[in-house]
Amino acid sequence: MSRNKSLTRSKGIAVGIIRYVFLISFAYILIYPVIYMMSNALRTTVDYIDPSVVWLPKSITFQNFKDAWAALKFPTALKNTLVYEIVSAGIEVFTCAVFAYGLSRFKFRFKSALMFFLILSILIPDVMVLLPRVLNFKNLDFLGILRLFYEITGIDLRPDIFDTPLTFYLPSLLGVGLKGGMFIFIYMQFFSGLPVELEEAAWIDGAGPIRTFLFIVLPSSGVVILTVSIFSLIWHWNDYYLALMYIMDNQTLSVLVHDIKQQVFLTFGEVGGISSLIFGVPPAACLLLIAPPLVIYLFLQKYFIKSIDRVGIVG
Amino acid sequence: MKKKKGGIEAIKRRYGVMFVAPWVVGIILFVIIPIFTTFIYSISNVSIGPAGPEAKIIGFGHYYKLLVENTTFVDRLVASITSIFTSLPIIIALSLILALILNQDFKGRMLMRGIFFLPVIISSGVVMSVLNGGNATDMGASLSSDVSTVYTEALNFTEILSRLNLPTELNELMQEYLANTFNLIWSCGVQTLLFIAGLQTIPDQLYEVGKVEGATAWECFWFITVPMLSRVLLLVLFYTMVELFVDNSALVNSILEDIRWHNIYDNTSAKLWLYFAGVGIVIAAVMFLYSKLVLKKVN
Numbered sequence: 001m002s003r004n005k006s007l008t009r010s011k012g013i014a015v016g017i018i019r020y021v022f023l024i025s026f027a028y029i030l031i032y033p034v035i036y037m038m039s040n041a042l043r044t045t046v047d048y049i050d051p052s053v054v055w056l057p058k059s060i061t062f063q064n065f066k067d068a069w070a071a072l073k074f075p076t077a078l079k080n081t082l083v084y085e086i087v088s089a090g091i092e093v094f095t096c097a098v099f100a101y102g103l104s105r106f107k108f109r110f111k112s113a114l115m116f117f118l119i120l121s122i123l124i125p126d127v128m129v130l131l132p133r134v135l136n137f138k139n140l141d142f143l144g145i146l147r148l149f150y151e152i153t154g155i156d157l158r159p160d161i162f163d164t165p166l167t168f169y170l171p172s173l174l175g176v177g178l179k180g181g182m183f184i185f186i187y188m189q190f191f192s193g194l195p196v197e198l199e200e201a202a203w204i205d206g207a208g209p210i211r212t213f214l215f216i217v218l219p220s221s222g223v224v225i226l227t228v229s230i231f232s233l234i235w236h237w238n239d240y241y242l243a244l245m246y247i248m249d250n251q252t253l254s255v256l257v258h259d260i261k262q263q264v265f266l267t268f269g270e271v272g273g274i275s276s277l278i279f280g281v282p283p284a285a286c287l288l289l290i291a292p293p294l295v296i297y298l299f300l301q302k303y304f305i306k307s308i309d310r311v312g313i314v315g
Numbered sequence: 316m317k318k319k320k321g322g323i324e325a326i327k328r329r330y331g332v333m334f335v336a337p338w339v340v341g342i343i344l345f346v347i348i349p350i351f352t353t354f355i356y357s358i359s360n361v362s363i364g365p366a367g368p369e370a371k372i373i374g375f376g377h378y379y380k381l382l383v384e385n386t387t388f389v390d391r392l393v394a395s396i397t398s399i400f401t402s403l404p405i406i407i408a409l410s411l412i413l414a415l416i417l418n419q420d421f422k423g424r425m426l427m428r429g430i431f432f433l434p435v436i437i438s439s440g441v442v443m444s445v446l447n448g449g450n451a452t453d454m455g456a457s458l459s460s461d462v463s464t465v466y467t468e469a470l471n472f473t474e475i476l477s478r479l480n481l482p483t484e485l486n487e488l489m490q491e492y493l494a495n496t497f498n499l500i501w502s503c504g505v506q507t508l509l510f511i512a513g514l515q516t517i518p519d520q521l522y523e524v525g526k527v528e529g530a531t532a533w534e535c536f537w538f539i540t541v542p543m544l545s546r547v548l549l550l551v552l553f554y555t556m557v558e559l560f561v562d563n564s565a566l567v568n569s570i571l572e573d574i575r576w577h578n579i580y581d582n583t584s585a586k587l588w589l590y591f592a593g594v595g596i597v598i599a600a601v602m603f604l605y606s607k608l609v610l611k612k613v614n
Binding site: 128143151245298 | 327328331332333338339340341344346349350352356366367368412413419429430431434440441445496501554560561571575580583584590591598
């Protein structure tokens with residue numbers, strides 16, 4: 001009996017050790033870039049040449065952050081990200097919930113066809129539809145009706161919304177913005193697990209579906225709204241392709257960080273030899289990009305992980 | 316009584332249509348029409364007139380150019396499809412293992428979960444591409460190869476591999492995985508998270524029944540966990556495939572540059588459709604394997 005017990009115990013310890021070795025060796029890969037960025041962003045030019053400096057800089061400086069801030073024109077870039085991306089992320093959190101509710105609660109014709117298109121919209125990479133979208137934004141039109149009108153009468157009613165925030169808001173309002181299909185899918189999984197009785201009671205008491213949705217369904221969907229919000233915010237914050245394609249001048253933070261080398265050149269002119277402008281500013285710019293979501297994540301982590309535990313997003 | 320119920324059903328139908336109507340407009344306007352427009356452009360000569368883009372249909376000349384005359388794009392496409400087939404199973408397996416471990420109770424679980432969700436936060440390719448030397452340095456400090464080298468050298472995996480006398484193809488594949496350790500693990504964030512969410516929905520009773528019936532841990536995993544995760548797995552597969560296709564920057568960037576800077580619309584559309592065909596092939600193959608391997612077990 002006792003031999004058996006000690007056997008299971010030592011087995012438990014062995015499993016524990018394997019678990020930690022596995023986790024720590026992978027955690028190393030995930031933490032490495034963060035430490036790498038910090039270490040490089042805090043150095044002075046001398047430290048990049050000094051072979052004795054591996055991780056810890058000999059003198060710590062925040063000059064790289066200042067330079068990165070100037071090269072990115074951080075306040076403007078941040079404003080652009082907020083105006084274009086974050087507002088659109090917020091719109092998406094709401095509209096996708098509406099569409100998912102419609103798809104999961106009501107029966108109507110062509111529903112299976114719509115489900116097919118939902119899966120299609122999840123699976124089609126954004127790149128595939130970017131080109132016609134960009135051209136269409138320049139002369140916004142529906143099914144070519146306004147174009148026909150223009151060709152017959154010579155009056156152009158098509159608004160040019162390219163390079164305005166509308167290029168982000170419009171698809172988000174219609175549920176086909178950045179990863180919209182994915183969010184509708186996540187919401188649907190949650191709504192189909194929600195008990196119908198509550199909503200039926202509201203119906204009987206005379207609340208229409210819209211009021212039922214706003215005052216009964218949404219308030220009881222806190223967990224899934226939190227999950228979708230976090231994904232939506234982060235993916236919009238980090239979005240590169242859409243911003244690159246839809247925006248001409250007022251570029252967002254992530255695009256500017258991606259082209260940081262060029263931004264440094266535009267701000268400080270040609271940089272020769274070994275300089276902190278080449279080695280220190282890019283990591284500093286990356287840190288400036290990931291700092292806001294990271295800070296928010298640290299605060300929300302507990303709720304986020306708990307909500308992941310509870311939503312059963314994909315059950 | 317019956318009539319009234321029918322009335323409610325009709326009202327419900329109407330409300331349902333009302334709820335989804337804007338989305339249907341969105342799907343038509345921003346997904347379906349663009350896909351067809353792209354196809355028409357791909358078989359035309361496109362110029363921008365006063366009324367907007369004008370397409371004159373010329374046949375499959377653009378495809379001929381891409382497939383026969385200058386195959387750089389197709390070569391890249393084939394390479395990226397191959398790399399999807401090799402990295403997809405590893406990413407799925409790794410994130411499932413990570414999810415299983417992070418779902419257990421142990422000391423420091425919160426910290427570990429925090430670390431392993433880092434890729435979700437830094438999910439953009441932006442940071443990685445800057446750090447990977449695309450823009451960073453001439454010091455040869457490409458981060459991912461740096462980290463992967465630490466692995467191969469510290470444990471001397473390469474040496475071990477060559478001693479094992481594996482078939483050449485398998486050996487090469489393993490070498491490739493080792494060289495890509497960094498990127499593979501960094502692509503596991505969202506998947507791990509989705510798997511954890513899925514694991515949470517499996518009722519504990521199932522495992523208790525399994526234990527009572529005398530099932531080993533392996534059997535519990537294979538006959539309870541895997542079937543119960545089949546739907547999450549589908550979502551994870553979708554997500555991973557799309558990410559892998561979009562993340563392949565050389566391929567996607569060449570397309571984006573053509574649109575953004577060179578205003579080449581017709582030839583790029585042909586590229587897009589070839590790309591689309593590639594995506595379709597991968598998805599079809601993965602779905603086939605999924606239905607053969609996973610769905611069969613569920614039933």
